[in-house]
Amino acid sequence: MAKKTSKRVGRAPGGGEAPPPAKWDLSSSVPSLRLITMPRDTNNLGTIFGGVILSYIDQAGYIEARKHGPHRWVTVALDKVIFHAPVHVGDIVNLHTQTIRVGTTSITVKVFVQVERFATRETVDVTEAQMTFVAVDESGRPTPFTNVP
Ligand SMILES: CC(C)(COP(=O)(O)OP(=O)(O)OC[C@H]1O[C@@H](n2cnc3c(N)ncnc32)[C@H](O)[C@@H]1OP(=O)(O)O)[C@@H](O)C(=O)NCCC(=O)NCCS
Numbered sequence: 001m002a003k004k005t006s007k008r009v010g011r012a013p014g015g016g017e018a019p020p021p022a023k024w025d026l027s028s029s030v031p032s033l034r035l036i037t038m039p040r041d042t043n044n045l046g047t048i049f050g051g052v053i054l055s056y057i058d059q060a061g062y063i064e065a066r067k068h069g070p071h072r073w074v075t076v077a078l079d080k081v082i083f084h085a086p087v088h089v090g091d092i093v094n095l096h097t098q099t100i101r102v103g104t105t106s107i108t109v110k111v112f113v114q115v116e117r118f119a120t121r122e123t124v125d126v127t128e129a130q131m132t133f134v135a136v137d138e139s140g141r142p143t144p145f146t147n148v149p
Pocket residue numbers: 073074075076077102103104105106107132134136140141142
């Protein structure tokens with residue numbers, strides 16, 4: 001789904017704002033979750049708190065997991081989170097998901113977070129993460145899931 005078309009971004013020479021990160025090609029992907037950021041979600045720097053982004057990533061990943069069956073899906077691992085660029089108040093956040101591994105009771109999902117900047121409408125790749133969900137029964141024990149797309 002997502003292809004990198006340019007190099008990873010580092011700190012801008014001499015400090016200041018880093019250039020826009022690599023563009024992911026998500027043009028053929030429908031976001032699993034969309035939202036607008038609010039002032040209540042900011043950190044002491046005035047940008048959106050990373051923990052809030054992680055919460056949205058968890059929700060988007062769960063929506064992807066649910067495509068594999070209406071089970072009780074629990075998050076067992078959240079891996080390889082990369083915050084490429086800050087999220088600002090008023091940004092429209094699009095979370096795209098892709099199942100990258102299907103096991104017996106677990107699946108692994110890649111989450112790509114892009115924002116549309118409030119003022120400029122520029123699209124920026126802000127965060128990516130990988131998550132594993134496990135289908136569990138009513139006792140919380142792993143159970144094979146039923147519905148593989
Ligand atoms: C998720 C949980 C049920 C797994 O229990 P477990 O005894 O480790 O289960 P198993 O060893 O039988 O593994 C079950 C599946 O999870 C996978 N798994 C277990 N630990 C994992 C890890 N750290 N990373 C990735 N996958 C993992 C296994 O590979 C297996 O997948 P498969 O059936 O597709 O091959 C248990 O760890 C748990 O309840 N964790 C807490 C979940 C939670 O509260 N999450 C936060 C809120 S949703």
